[in-house]
Amino acid sequence: MAAERYNAPDRERHWQSVWREQKTFKTRRDPAKPKYYVLEMFPYPSGRVHMGHVRNYTMGDVVARYKRARGFNVLHPMGWDAFGLPAENAAIERGVSPKGWTYDNIAAMRAQLQSLGLSLDWSRELATCDESYYKQQQRLFLDFYEKGLVYRKKSRVNWDPVDNTVLANEQVIDGRGWRSGALVEQRDLEQWFFRITDYAEDLLAGLDTLNRWPEKVRLMQRNWIGKSEGARLRFRLEGEALPKAHTELEIYTTRPDTIFGASFLAISPQHPLAAALAKKNKGLREFIAECARMGVSQEEIDTAEKRGFDTGLKAAHPFRAQTKLPVYVANFILMEYGTGAIFGCPAHDQRDLDFANKYKLKVKPVVIPEGEDAKAFKVKTEAYTGDGRLANSSFLDGMSVEAAKAEVIRRLEAKGVGKRETNYRLRDWGVSRQRYWGCPIPIIRCPACGVVPTPDADLPVRLPEDVDFSAPGNPLDRHPTWKHVKCPQCGGAAQRETDTLDTFVDSSWYFARFCSPEEDARPVDPEACDYWLPVDQYIGGIEHAILHLLYSRFFTRAMRDCGHLNLAEPFAGLFTQGMVIHETYRDGAGKWVSPDDVRIEGDGPTRRALTLDGRPVEIGPAEKMSKSKKNVVDPDAFKAHYGADTARWFVLSDSPPERDVLWTDDGAQGAWRFIQRVWRIVDDAAEKGAKPGAPKPAEFSAEAMELRRAAHRALDKVSRALDSLGFNRAIAAAYEFANAFSPALQGKGDASLAFALREAAEFLTHIINPFMPHLGEECWSRLGYNTLLANAPWPEADQALLVDDTVTMAVQVNGKRRDELIIARDATKAAIEAEALKLASVAKAIEGRPVKKVIVVPQRIVNVVA
């Protein structure tokens, strides 16, 4: 009887309802089983699931289902990164409430994700905008405050004039806001900060332990933390204009060895000394104002000239008091790094050299490259930053750079004018946002008592829902009553903090909350976290390599230090997945055209695209699917026709998961054909094969043996591929295995073949199941089981069946392949050599020359050297 076509959409609805009714994926703590926590970065509830989501969540689901079959107690939860600007923009543009808009989107996306058949424990679902979630986040904020990890300071901030909010340094990309793309301005504002810099060294050292993270991400974090080792030292200042409070100037350098090459000092325009001097110096005032106007865009920084203003002050060299160095205010010195002041050594630093050349300052080489003469070595326009020997440097002469650094620091410390210091590029994390749709900062400011934490009994500090978005700025600040409260300490009139927390705070601990989402008395249940954490496999986009992953690492440490958790690193394994891309199309007028409105004709060089009514379309490069370029394939429409399994299978086939995958209609068709093929194979094998639990025959026919070998080999290959997240390789092995069924299904086998057919069909079902779980259940059922495949253990491959009795070895002559040799697996080297030399093809290639040597690598290769 011919199999009916597999009706994917229908069967998928069926199996999803079975899983839901049986609560198949509800997870409980079970100390008897090894745990495995697999997590995909939770989505922002934009309202629609796109193919990128499908790929991301399918990867996690394959891992979750595979580990589950392998006997692990798997935690695989889902939630929503639900605070953020789009909800406010929707409120402004369409007059809807941010809360209503967000929860509607969540409902829509939940339904879409559920139709993908993901093995998620939906009972743990959370949204960061849930009161139950942000209540705990407010507790954490206050715990951090208590612990000294939160502080308030007036600071120069990155202000996004489009989104009307402050951005963290991490959120400024090329001088523009990461969301709005607007040119970022500098403003002075009172802001809340997390002391992430307290953990700079620990965050850096911890990277070395993360051996299941991509090296690329670790490197990016290492660079971001930006450790540099050097020295801080004080110069005595003199000069008529010298303000009383500034008789000394502290600078930071990573090259203390070049101290004798110093020819000037330079301070930032924002340095307190500059401000003090400017009070009595109009020219300097103007210079500083000019520097402040300088843009922060990439282009402006690149083209900006090194400029300085001579303050007239002189600084005494710490080791040569008679040497007086001029002190400049210079536009290239950052107040935020080191001490906001440097000594300039033009010979060995390019910026210092450019500056010195402009202002005709001395350029004295003090590090001489190997093989150069100290007297003859000159630096003109290229600074020498390499290694060498010290010269023109008093007590340092002849030393290596390393030795000189140590010696200078030793002497500075002995004189009490300097010390060794390590600096980090990493700055504290500014978390205040002047926005409505975020977690309120649970702080009250009282004119009498100052900063007062909101008492625990008053948490959560709820967001008011009667807010007005008609004017720009923060609706919380404008709200008639919300911010007015009584001071919890003195009872007097006080005000709430009206800023909300950066949404990156929300995503910095959600992975821990998933371990005990019902917990109300505290942010997390430490016992639950001890069992589930760390996340064993975290999966998400490379775009979070720095921000989210660094913040989460910081949060885990801070939570540990507040007694909530017992670990430092939240994510033991990290995988960054590639995007789903699609060709782009444009019509004659240059307008983007959707793939749905394009017909492709021809192939290779003659391949061309036309609109449905026959007008020519230009084919552009494959790019990330985006609405603006119209190159999107809608998962819902695709699923309705081909089912979720087809989409799941296709987005993981072809390309390695860390790389982009190109969506093509032909490729998707291929996945669809394969689903039908698996169904036919299993249906056929269920018909012709043995019944479930049939005894294993004592003898197998050659045909049966071949199928069994293919089955066990495929199982082994897929298992190993999945262990290393090689989804595309696992899929290739599945295809290869499916190809092996043909001979067995065509012939009229004996009982041993019937057994082999059942075994192979079961293996195929197990193998495809993590990718196509609905088809998996359908096949499992067709094979005669009334249990769920989702609960069935992964089969074990029989090692004895993985190897053949004979092997095919390549035979080379002088490194060139000339022939093959089929020989017993356990043949001795001598036997292999003898057989190889008997080959006519070998004799021919040798052309009568004497054989000098024969290299035999058993089971692999023979190389005859003549």
Place this chain on the structure above:
RNA sequence: GCCCCAAUGGCGGAAUCGGUAGACGCGGCAGACUCAAAAUCUGUUGCCUUCGGGCGUGCCUGUUCGAGUCAGGCUUGGGGCACCA
């Protein structure tokens, strides 16, 4: 400018250790089934060739019996950081 990664047929990509390059998929070609189409199945598919063979993993050197894989030097593409002292 500094740092990192990649490059394999018409296309996406395979190739635990240095050991038969091109698994698997897509596309192409040929055939079977069919009145025909769809669907399915079978075979074939790196390039050149005087049919002996020759050449092939971005380019050039090197190490080795043997290099996609290791080393040195380039080229091109992608990514990260960037006035960080």
